[in-house]
Amino acid sequence: MQSTQTSFQNLRKDFPILQRIVRDNKTLVYLDNASTTQKPDQVINAIADYYKNHNANIHRAVYALAEEATSLYESTRDKIANFINIQNREEIIFVRGTTEAINLVAYAWGRTHITNDDIIVTTEYEHHSNIVPWQLLTQEKNAKLEYIGMDDNGELLLDELDKYLATGKVKLVTFSLMSNVLGTITDAEKIISKCKEYGVLTLVDGAQAVPHMNVDIEKLGCDFFAFSGHKMLGPTGIGVLWARKSVLQTMNPFHGGGDMIREVHKYETTWNDLPYKFEAGTPNIADVIGFGAAIDYLTKIGMDNVREHEIELTNYAIEKLSKINGLTIYGTKDMSKRGGVISFNFADVHPHDVAQIIDEEGIAVRSGHHCAQVLMERLNVAATSRASFYIYNTKEEVDSLINSLNKVARIFKL
């Protein structure tokens, strides 16, 4: 175990930002990885290398640079297919991030397939990006949005799904594979197998899961899957929508424009093949290439090792945090059902005040509703503080967090 921790410690040198001094001469302790992760030199250099040596638009011109750029861009698609076990590379659509991926489905699939009185089911612990697009769609179509509730341990009450499925009106069940607030790992296999019995499609939000554990799309058996590059060492502004080919073929385009067409005439157009039908305009070439470098980096470490490292850190942190008087940790303590995300509240101190005081010690945690106000209502809190870990975090950093919380206790006389 010691050796695993040591090898993870060695990764830190790849991340220039971890050397940053912030505030009053404090070394940065970055614990907001559920929000976005830091980037290693390998990713930063891949983006710079594209702009310095290969910059050209893709898929069109025949000259050398364009060929290189196209090949670099398309190689990321293959890396993604390998990384999460996707059989057909043309099912991988590049988008800006998870939010755009879900909106694409709500728009391009939802507008065609959802009608009056249909039901879309989501859960109480979704990010706003997996709630608001469905509100927009169901309001427009006069359809209904229903929620699978959550128990006090932060786990979904899956019996509620049966009730909805039994109506025969459910068209889509959409849920995150890991909650961005509680870290709960959803029992996706159970949800998907229930849905399959009823022929109901499933969308999985993998934004928090793909960066932190092995994900196998083929095994999962869902119909749509979305995730983002920037939460897994990659650049911002790039993400993936995967969808089953048979489903993609029933969908209209999302955006109209260049690259998504086969032939354009004055009053009619025919669509390009998959995935290009859904990638209108010049895409985010540089960041797709950077994303490829991030996937290489994680592949080299191995996702099982990433998960093991985070379990060890999270266990360590939960054990230490549990000893602080007046501190409430939300979600399950069963690490087999939990990722490296810890949301907490400290007595009656508002999370914003907690975050500000520990920021003075150079510690970056997120405070607020984490784009999950439906969940905040369910927990009956206005906000929480959230520490979330990644490959470069250490037990010493957890200790710094604990020490800084003692300072909060002092100032607020807890």
Added chain:
Amino acid sequence: MSSNADIYHEMIIDYSRNPINYGKIENPDVTFHDSNPLCGDSIDIDIKINDEKVSDIKFHGKGCAICMACSSVLTEIAKGKGIDEVRNITKQDVLSELGLEHLQAVRIKCALLSLKVLKSALYSYLGKHMKDSQDVDKLKEEADSLY
């Protein structure tokens, strides 16, 4: 102000722990609610108006220490004053009372949410009770441009 944590001085902590004018007013003449989408802070202000004066004012809601302390101080400043005087309360009036003049940008909304609610409440009241709508609209603009 060398350190941002210096904002957590005795007065802020006291006000946040024991807020002044916290609660609701039965049958207020005007009540207004607003929230801060960034952090979920949420403030309601109830006002009783007699003889063109704020005869009573109370606030309730959820917020951080800065938000609670500023709401306490603001309601203290407004209580008993004439509507025109209350209209003219500035953000500096609130911030300087608590030594928060150098508050960082990300927290300024915490400090000024209650002032925004108060100005919007007056706008709502005056809109119903005054004829000069142009003058009242200025108040709305002012509330919207506080931060």
